[in-house]
Amino acid sequence: MLPYTKPHLSFDDQVQLLKSRGMVVDDPAAAAELLSVVGYYRLSGYGYPYRRQLGNRQRDDQFVAGTNFSTVVRLYDADRRLKLHVLDDVERVEILDLGSAAHLYRGLKAVDRTAIAQDLDIVDGLGRGNGHTLGNWLRVLNYVRNICAHHSRLWNRHMVNKIGARQLATIPELQHLSAPEVSHHRIYSTLCVLAFLLQRIGQGDWASGVRELITVEIPACGRGLSEMGFPAGWEGRWPWM
Numbered sequence: 001m002l003p004y005t006k007p008h009l010s011f012d013d014q015v016q017l018l019k020s021r022g023m024v025v026d027d028p029a030a031a032a033e034l035l036s037v038v039g040y041y042r043l044s045g046y047g048y049p050y051r052r053q054l055g056n057r058q059r060d061d062q063f064v065a066g067t068n069f070s071t072v073v074r075l076y077d078a079d080r081r082l083k084l085h086v087l088d089d090v091e092r093v094e095i096l097d098l099g100s101a102a103h104l105y106r107g108l109k110a111v112d113r114t115a116i117a118q119d120l121d122i123v124d125g126l127g128r129g130n131g132h133t134l135g136n137w138l139r140v141l142n143y144v145r146n147i148c149a150h151h152s153r154l155w156n157r158h159m160v161n162k163i164g165a166r167q168l169a170t171i172p173e174l175q176h177l178s179a180p181e182v183s184h185h186r187i188y189s190t191l192c193v194l195a196f197l198l199q200r201i202g203q204g205d206w207a208s209g210v211r212e213l214i215t216v217e218i219p220a221c222g223r224g225l226s227e228m229g230f231p232a233g234w235e236g237r238w239p240w241m
Helices: 011-020 028-038 040-050 069-093 098-106 110-119 131-149 172-178 188-200 206-220
Strands: 051-053 059-063
Touching: 011 028, 028 040, 028 069, 040 051, 040 059, 040 069, 069 131, 069 188, 069 206, 110 131, 131 188, 172 188, 188 206
Parallel strands: none
Antiparallel strands: 051 059
């Protein structure tokens, strides 16, 4: 293994690096202080969408002209607040934490998984409880819970574990998620599923707080909700309307 020879930059030097790549930094001292708390690597994930695009998937090291450090920080803070919304309410879905719940659920007999799904109105085309779908949801929520708990980026994350679309058409509130234009590789469908489960346990007002956050903060950062997987016309779909 080759030794790591890249020198560590001071926080002031990290600010200068950002400026050399075209980022506008109005208060370098405050930026250095924030980098000492958040970390350059973590914040760089929020700066990535503001880098100049070279092709469909690649971006330059240089930022789009006019990109301001404060905008990147605002996007970071919006994601932090989104994760607080999600983490707090994922833990309300079950009395146990979702890691344990998902593990215990897999250990149940099929008839018991079916009964739990039936009680939550998670049904197949024949109106029977769909234990397989609930198992998928619990695994995805556990994955998202870990993202939030480890302070990783959530708002535009490519979802490695994603909601399965095949059985969503049989659940009236979630039917629109089965449409081909809805990507389950982003967080949108998971937010809808979480809202569905929260409604079933008496927490039906959750989505309004998320909507208020994202419709203000994401556009204010110059980003679009499509980057989170929100499809056209989402405002008229449950649970957002």
